[in-house]
Amino acid sequence: MMLEQGFAQIAQALLWPVLVLVGLGFIYALWVAGATLMEAAQRWRSPNYRTLHAHADKPLEEIELQVVRQLEPLRLLGRVSPLLGLIATMVPLGPALQSVAAGQGQQALAVFSGAFAGVVLALAAAAVGLVAYSVRRRWLMSELVAIRSARGQA
Numbered sequence: 001m002m003l004e005q006g007f008a009q010i011a012q013a014l015l016w017p018v019l020v021l022v023g024l025g026f027i028y029a030l031w032v033a034g035a036t037l038m039e040a041a042q043r044w045r046s047p048n049y050r051t052l053h054a055h056a057d058k059p060l061e062e063i064e065l066q067v068v069r070q071l072e073p074l075r076l077l078g079r080v081s082p083l084l085g086l087i088a089t090m091v092p093l094g095p096a097l098q099s100v101a102a103g104q105g106q107q108a109l110a111v112f113s114g115a116f117a118g119v120v121l122a123l124a125a126a127a128v129g130l131v132a133y134s135v136r137r138r139w140l141m142s143e144l145v146a147i148r149s150a151r152g153q154a
Contacts, residue, residue: 008094015091018084022122025081029125029132032074036132043139052143063147067140074136077129085122089115 043049051070054063096111 011091011094014087018087018091019118022081022084022088022118022125025077025084025125026121028073029077029081029128032077032132033128036135039139040135050143052140052147054147060148060151063144067144070140071133071137074129074133078126078133081122081126081129085119085126088118088122091115 039049039051052063052066092111092115096108096115099105099108099111
């Protein structure tokens with residue numbers, strides 16, 4: 001019993017940090033969406049637009065590492081956001097179900113609304129992150145192939 005109460009207290013303590021991370025993830029997703037749209041416009045205006053800085057003396061491994069560094073935040077956003085959304089949903093459900101059992105339906109409804117808002121924002125952030133990841137990955141891989149071809153490597 002004490003172990004269960006300890007777990008419940010730890011879970012409740014995680015709620016606010018998780019909600020803050022969900023909010024920050026959603027804001028970052030909006031920023032990423034805008035940055036990706038701006039880059040798309042630049043690429044449309046200038047077909048030779050490049051984001052990879054490949055000097056002739058720079059090894060290909062460093063350029064590949066540059067690609068990974070550019071894509072990793074988007075990959076993490078797409079993978080971690082749903083997990084945070086699940087935590088933001090599950091933590092309040094315990095007290096909400098206790099409220100339902102005690103006959104306090106209105107209080108439980110308020111908790112459910114907040115819990116589902118967290119998962120919706122997290123899933124929206126993940127969706128934006130995955131779309132931006134896919135688009136940018138295609139762009140960067142095309143640039144990397146062009147760099148390899150220019151250097152005579154396949």
